[in-house]
Amino acid sequence: MDHNIYSGTADYLVSDDLRNAVNIAMALGRPLLIKGEPGTGKTMLANSIAQALGMPFIIWNIKSTTKAQEGLYVYDTVQRLYDSQFGENDVSDIKRYIKLGKLGEAFSSERQSVLLIDEVDKADLEFPNDLLWELDIMNFYIPETGETITARQRPVVVITSNAEKELPDAFLRRCIFHYISFPDEEMLASIVKVHFPELEPNLLAEAMKAFYWVRSLPGLLKKPSTSELLDWVQALVVGGIHPEKIVSEIPFLGVILKKNQDFDQVLKRIHSAGGVQRQTGWTAGKKYL
Amino acid sequence: MFTGFFYTLKEEKVPVTPTEWMTLMEALNRGLSGGSLSGFYYLSRAVLVKSEAHYDRFDIAFSRYFDGIDTSDKLAERVAGWLEKSLPPLKIDPEHRKFSEWSLEELKKALDERLKTQDGEHHGGSKWIGTGGRSPFGRLGYHPAGVRIGGRSNNQSAVKVAAERKYRDFRNDDTLNTRKYEVALRKLRELGKNEEVPRDQLNIDKTIEATCRRAGLLELVWDRPRKNTVKVALMMDSGGSMGPYARLCSQLFAAASRVNHFKDMKFYFFHNCVYERLFNDPFCMVRNSVKTTDIIRELDPGYRLIMVGDASMAPSELTMVGGALDWGVENDETGEVWLKRLSEHFSHCVWLNPVAEYLWPPPGERFYDTIGIIRSIFPMFPLTVEGLERAIAKLKVNR
Structure with missing residues (x-):
């Protein structure tokens, strides 16, 4: 697989x-577990791998109700019952009612694919453990049909987590791990340039200054990250904001900050320029009483 | 090879397991480290470390173990001339990649010696420093455990990268943010023991499945509900000496109020120490208070009690009748008696202390500090994310 x-x-x-981690995971055929602040491009990474290597891209979005079994296959007994009573189809052929899940899809894909298991921590605690075996040996058995689905090409598995729950140790042991840290200024500037090649350097510099100021404020509930900055720059460009106003007024603040308390706090600081009130802990805590 | 590194990691409390170590060996055998120390840094970190909270410890361990194999500029300059001309990269027989036979010490020694004896360029051989050869030293060549010398000038050495300790902020023994507390608090859960409750919840999915399998003959499937049965009582000190920790405590408080997965959660406040009354808000006014004995009666022993406070006060406040700081408090019994009463009533309790752990006197120490006394009554943990996790592990099991 060295050519990939x-x-x-x-x-x-x-x-x-990050690039190293991706290549290590691919070479070893292990799932790559990605963690990081929200908005640092965890999900985008899998998309980018698929694009770069020209592989089909399969997304499995995990919700709190998702069961591991659904990723393998679903046996549609309801359809089969319906068909047996009113149907035109041959109900003795159970295969027709077996639908492969996302993992099954990735296994049976003709070409090597990229499988993104997005936000794995949303699911039940047992979820990652339930998938261990299948991800390890890359096949699973369907008792209804007596069939075994084996991966033709070991898919590149990318798993993202927002750290809402601890992941089980047994699962972690098998993964290659990478934490996407918030990019430094230089990297962030080049990321913005990639998305807005025509951007005036002046506007970029001012926007970055204001952005880092907001990020540096203590006690924010949700620090803005890369994706917020990109949206904000877009808003500044579309709104035709003059670069000089960016730092002093921070227009479209709602694009950067998504939490009420954060928004209020920053507004207060902008208006009381200089005399920044230090919020004492207990008054901040009282809001939750 | 590098087995010492494994133990260095263990010493720095990075949770590495042999499984992961074997994976690393497999990766090295496939040459995934690219033969350079920085390649090895990223490779071993990706394979061995499974949480950003451990990145910093990994960095410390790495720089400790590999300190001194600095591929320094001086060395690089001296050898750079020899490396200027390159041969095409070599392919190597996997059999030759046996790492176990090479130790870092030997390599360093050998490199020193060879630098002393070698007098010029050398390419394609298997001993001298050069390019494209099989010697352990040089560039673009293949040696199973070689030391790469120099590289492009902008190339940071791995030891240097590790020494920067960029991930210091992610340590979980630092006090972090509300979210981290929330995650820690969520671990405190006990899904209802299935045997205790009746099967009274209709599992619709399974019912449909079972019914269809029986060709439409209705079959109902019942489940036992799974609910968190943990109840929590949080008592916080809002006294004067807690001032410096107010932000920390309000973060914990915010996290605790947001976590809504407990069956019940009670908040109480006290001033320095618990006496006859507990207060419903941090202002600790008598008109908004409840009798401590009422609370003990009302809350069954199954409530997990989390005390938060610096446990630092004048010893009289704890050990003397009438020692309470506030005038309004009757205080016929000592604070110590009240604390013991609480810890005896609740079968699971912990004390979280924002004062740094290394400053605590040992439990039972009565002479210098009230922390020692309180430690002998409550299991005490530091108010950090890691401390909270330890405390919660303690709260899960019966004493």
């Missing part, structure tokens, strides 16, 4: 260590 070396795509800048 990932090195980023035109619209997704990848840091050295």
Whole structure:
């Protein structure tokens, strides 16, 4: 598999260590577990790998109700019952009622595919453990049909987590792990440039200054990250904001900050320029009483 | 090879397991480290470390173990001339990649010696420093455990990268943010023991499935509900000496109020120490208070009690009748008696202390500090994310 070396795509800048982690995971055939602040491009990464290597891209979005079994296959007994009573189809052929899930799809794909298991921590605690075996040996058995689905090509598995729950140790042991840290200023500037090649340098510099100021404020509930900055720059461009106003007024603040309390706090600081009130802990805590 | 590194990681409390170590060996055998120390840094980190909270410890362990194999500029300059001309990369027989036979010490020694004896360029051989050869030293060549010398000038050495400790902020023994507390608090759960409750919840999916399998003959499937049965009582000190920790405590408080997965959650406040009354808000006014004995009666022993406070006060407040700081408090019994009463009533309880752990006197120490006394009554943990996790592990099991 040495010919498959990932090195980023035109619209997704990848840091050295992340690129290394991707290539290590692919070479070892292990799932790649990605963690990081929301909005640092965890989900985009899988898309970028698929694009760069020209592989089919399969997304499995995990919800709190998702069961591991659904990723393998679903046996549609209801349809079969319906068909047996009113139907035209041959109900003795159970195969017709077996529908492969996302993992099954990735296994049976003709070409090697990229499978994104998005936000794995949303599901039940047992979910990752339930998938261990299948991800390890890359096949599963369907008792209804006596069939075994084996991966033709070991898919590149990318798993993202927002750290809402701890993942089980047994699962972690098998993964290659990478934490996408918030990019430094230089990297962030080049990421913005990739998305807005025509951007005036002046506007970019001012926007970055204001953005880092907001990020540096203590006690924010949700710090803005890359995706918020990109949206904000877009808003600034569309709104035709003069660069000089960006730092002093921070227009479209709602694009950067998504939580009420954060919004109020920053507004207060902008208006009481200089005399920044230090919020004492207990008054901040009282809001939750 | 590098087995010492494994133990260095263990010493720095990075949770590595032999399984992961074997994966690393497999990766090295496939040459995934690219033969350079920085390649090895990223490779071993990706394979061995499974949480950003451990990145910093990994960095510390790495720089400790590999300190001194600095591929320094001086060395690089001296050898750079020899490396200028390159041969095409070599392919190597997998059999030759036996890592176990190479130790770092030997390599370093050998490199020193060879630098002393080698007098010029050398390419394609198997001993001298050069390019494209099989010697352990040089560039673009293949040696199973070689030391790469130099590289492009902008190339940071792995030891240097590790020494920067960029991930210091992610340590979970630092006090972090509300979200981290929330995640930690969520671990405190006990899904209802299936045997205790009746099967009274209709499982619709399974019912449909079972019915269809029986060709439409209705079959109902019942489940036992799974609910968190944990109840929590949180008592926080809002006294004067807690001032410096107010932000920390309000973060914990915010997290605890947001986590709504407990069956019940009660908040109480006290001023320095618990006496006859507990207060419903941090202002600790008598008109908004409840009798501590009422609370003990009302809350069954199954409530998990989390006390938060610096446990630092004048010893008299704890050990003397009438020692309470506030005038309004009757205080016929000592604070110590009240604390013991609480810890005896609740079968699971912990004390979270924002004062750094290394400053605590040992439990039972009565002379210098009230922390020692309180430690002998409550199991005490530092108010950090890691401390909270330890506390919660403690709250899960009966004493």
